[in-house]
Amino acid sequence: xxxxxxxxxxxxxxxxxxxxxxxxxxxxxxxxxxxxxxxxxxxxxxxxxxxxxxxxxxxxxxxxxxxxxxxxxxxxxxxxxxxxxxxxxxxxxxxxxxxxxxxxxxxxxxxxxxxxxxxxxxxxxxxxxxxxxxxxxxxxxxxxxxxxxxxxxxxxxxxxxxxxxxxxxxxxxxxxxxxxxxxxxxxxxxxxxxxxxxxxxxxxxxxxxxxxxxxxxxxx
Amino acid sequence: xxxxxxxxxxxxxxxxxxxxxxxxxxxxxxxxxxxxxxxxxxxxxxxxxxxxxxxxxxxxxxxxxxxxxxxxxxxxxxxxxxxxxxxxxxxxxxxxxxxxxxxxxxxxxxxxxxxxxxxxxxxxxxxxxxxxxxxxxxxxxxxxxxxxxxxxxxxxxxxxxxxxxxxxxxxxxxxxxxxxxxxxxxxxxxxxxxxxxxxxxxxxxxxxxxxxxxxxxxxxxxxxxxxxxxxxxxxxxxxxxxxxxxxxxxxxxxxxx
Numbered sequence: 001x002x003x004x005x006x007x008x009x010x011x012x013x014x015x016x017x018x019x020x021x022x023x024x025x026x027x028x029x030x031x032x033x034x035x036x037x038x039x040x041x042x043x044x045x046x047x048x049x050x051x052x053x054x055x056x057x058x059x060x061x062x063x064x065x066x067x068x069x070x071x072x073x074x075x076x077x078x079x080x081x082x083x084x085x086x087x088x089x090x091x092x093x094x095x096x097x098x099x100x101x102x103x104x105x106x107x108x109x110x111x112x113x114x115x116x117x118x119x120x121x122x123x124x125x126x127x128x129x130x131x132x133x134x135x136x137x138x139x140x141x142x143x144x145x146x147x148x149x150x151x152x153x154x155x156x157x158x159x160x161x162x163x164x165x166x167x168x169x170x171x172x173x174x175x176x177x178x179x180x181x182x183x184x185x186x187x188x189x190x191x192x193x194x195x196x197x198x199x200x201x202x203x204x205x206x207x208x209x210x211x212x213x214x215x216x217x218x219x220x
Numbered sequence: 221x222x223x224x225x226x227x228x229x230x231x232x233x234x235x236x237x238x239x240x241x242x243x244x245x246x247x248x249x250x251x252x253x254x255x256x257x258x259x260x261x262x263x264x265x266x267x268x269x270x271x272x273x274x275x276x277x278x279x280x281x282x283x284x285x286x287x288x289x290x291x292x293x294x295x296x297x298x299x300x301x302x303x304x305x306x307x308x309x310x311x312x313x314x315x316x317x318x319x320x321x322x323x324x325x326x327x328x329x330x331x332x333x334x335x336x337x338x339x340x341x342x343x344x345x346x347x348x349x350x351x352x353x354x355x356x357x358x359x360x361x362x363x364x365x366x367x368x369x370x371x372x373x374x375x376x377x378x379x380x381x382x383x384x385x386x387x388x389x390x391x392x393x394x395x396x397x398x399x400x401x402x403x404x405x406x407x408x409x410x411x412x413x414x415x416x417x418x419x420x421x422x423x424x425x426x427x428x429x430x431x432x433x434x435x436x437x438x439x440x441x442x443x444x445x446x447x448x449x450x451x452x453x454x455x456x457x458x459x460x461x462x463x464x465x466x467x468x469x470x471x472x473x474x475x476x477x
Contacts, residue, residue, distance in 0.1 A: 133391075141391070171391055179390035185429050185475075212393050214359050214386055215297050215347050218266060219396075219424060219434070219472055220257065 024050030024068045024087055028196045031062025031078070055083045058098070063202050065194055068093075071105035072112050075194045077131075077203055085115070099131030101203070103194050104149075116142050129169075129190055133207050136174055143210055145169030145187045153178055171210070186210050241327045241454050243317050243444050245462035246280050251440075253284075255470040266292040268304070281464075282310035282332045290341070302343035309336055313372060314410060317447035327450070337371035350383075357386040375407040376415060396424040402438075411445040411459050424472065434470035439463065 026033075026048045033044040036055040044056065050066060056076060058064050064076045068084075070091050076082055080098025089110035104112065104126045114130055126149030133141030144153065146164050153170055154161035160178055164170050168181035186209035193201050255272040273285040290304030310333050320326040347361035365378040382400040386393050404416040420438030427433050444460040451457070 173390060182390075182392065183429055184392075211391060212386065212388060213297075214349055214357060216261075216294065217359070217384070217386070217393075217396070218259070218268075218292060218300065218345070219422075219432070219470075220270065 024054075024066055024084060026050065026056075026064060027067050027073075028065040028201065029063070030202060032059030033057070033062055033064045033076075034059070050084055050087075052084055052086050055081060055096075057081050061202075065196070065201065068112070070110055070112065073103045073105075073194050075101040075103075075201065075203075077101075095130060095132070097132060099129065099203075099207070101127075101129050101190075101192060101194060103127045103192075127192065129187070129192075131207055133171070133210055139174040139176070141174060141210075142172040143169060143207065144172070145184065145190070147190070147192050184210060241319075241450060241456060242458045243327070243329065243460055245444070245460050247463075249277070249280055249462075249464035251275075251277065251281065251464050251466045253466065253468045255434075255468065256473070257470065258473045258475070260475045264294040266294075266300075266302075268292065268302075274310070282312055282329075284308065284310035288341075292343070292345075298346055298348060300343075300345050300347075302341075302345070304339075304341040304343065306339040306341065307336065308339065309334060311335070311337055313374065314445045315372065315448045317444065318449050319453060335371075337369055340368045340370070342366045355385060357388055359384045359386070372409075374409050376409075377405045377407060379403050379405070392429065393426050395426065396422070396432075398422040398424070409445070410443070411457065412443050414443065415445075416440065416442045418466070420466070424470075430474055432470075432472035432474070434468070434472055436466070436468040436470065438466040438468075440466050 026044050026046055029044055029046060034041050034057045035044045035048065036057060038053055044064060050056070056064055056066065058076045058078055058080045060078055062078050066074050066076070068074060068087060068091050070088070072091060074082065074093065077099045080100060081096040082100060083094040083096060085092040085094055090113070091110060092113040092115065094115040100114070102114065116130065116132070127147040128151055129145050129147070131143045133143050144151065144164065146166055146168060148166055150166060151164040152161065153164055155178060162170055162178045162181060164181045167183060169184045169187055170181050171179045173179060186205065189205045191200065191203035191205070193199055195201070252275040253273060255270060257268065257270040260267045268288070268290055270288040274281070274283065276283050286306055286308035288304055288306040290302055292300040292302040294300050312329060312332055316330050316332055317327065318330050320328060343363065343365045345361055345363045347359055350358040350360055361382045361384070363378070363380040363382060367376050367378060380400050380402040382398055384396055384398040387395040399419070399421055401419045402417065403414055405413060406415040418438045418440035420436055422434060422436040424432045424434045441461055441463045444462060446457045
């Protein structure tokens with residue numbers, strides 16, 4: 001099957017013309033976090049600067065929180081690979097594996113996009129979660145749910161557009177179609193906190209919960 | 221198997237007997253019942269509470285209601301075990317066929333509408349996914365349950381093979397269709413191997429991830445065996461099959477933690 005390119009594009013309406021420093025920064029890490037930049041791979045330390053071309057990889061039971069300088073904060077869960085494509089007015093990252101929480105400040109400058117490897121989607125919102133699910137029929141599912149604000153998800157090739165409101169989520173099934181928004185019970189366990197000072201930031205929610213366990217259904 | 225055949229024989233024999241001291245099974249009975257169930261899943265545990273009630277049917281049957289609480293523990297993916305407690309009113313047992321003490325003597329079902337009974341239940345439910353079937357989303361479960369009624373000491377085993385198809389849309393279940401055959405084997409009462417048996421069909425629509433709406437239909441057959449009073453007074457032995465159509469509506473609430 002043709003591998004489609006997925007764009008999760010977030011454009012905030014309330015854009016403010018102020019331009020912050022066009023450089024990202026690592027603000028928090030736990031466990032093994034590696035940076036694959038232009039040089040050799042190296043461990044990431046809090047305060048490290050990030051730029052286009054950098055790829056951040058978290059190991060098992062690890063996480064990283066990065067500030068993309070335009071009002072966007074991204075929390076990488078364990079076993080996640082995230083590439084920074086561009087920073088500035090059109091900040092873009094590519095989620096290659098795993099899952100990220102994204103929190104957009106009210107005063108985001110420019111646009112922000114997250115690329116995944118399945119369908120093409122565009123979102124608009126303030127706090128959302130994007131993750132790869134199981135691969136069924138060779139293409140991975142992409143799950144997206146919104147904790148705050150609203151999200152507009154669309155697939156440009158088909159023209160399908162879905163508005164996802166706060167508390168709801170969608171699934172890009174096998175990268176080909178977007179489901180109607182649902183309240184997924186499993187998303188209640190997500191840890192949206194991105195402030196280590198405020199409390200635990202690690203999220204261990206299993207994406208397996210997103211799939212119906214047919215052997216765990218009892219009705220009497 | 222031999223006992224079952226004997227039981228069938230007794231049933232057939234009873235069908236030919238019509239006497240005032242032998243209960244006569246009404247025909248064309250339709251039981252309407254409703255239930256609501258709450259399931260809270262916490263890790264490998266499912267906590268469950270169920271309220272069930274049968275609509276009054278003008279005296280043909282007692283007004284049965286029950287409340288069940290308990291839980292399942294998932295031992296392995298293919299097996300759950302459970303412990304439950306049920307309180308019920310309006311159940312009818314074989315020994316409820318009694319003779320009126322005031323003259324003239326008459327036999328009747330005693331009123332059990334207000335009678336409280338407590339049931340303890342142990343449950344083991346192996347289940348297997350039959351992915352090789354067309355549609356893949358098939359599950360075969362064999363629910364087995366031991367029941368002990370503290371009111372009269374009756375013990376029984378329930379066995380229910382159940383085949384369910386899950387219609388899944390966008391990775392979430394939309395509809396379940398189950399075909400079951402439920403059987404109750406009395407351990408210390410009755411004259412037949414089977415006390416009660418019925419096939420039933422259930423359709424569960426997942427209206428939301430938390431709420432399912434269930435419609436069910438069953439053709440239930442209960443075999444009334446000789447009551448203790450009947451055996452003591454007249455020495456008559458009977459087994460009378462009573463059949464009814466059971467239509468049910470249920471609401472299943474599911475919470476995950």
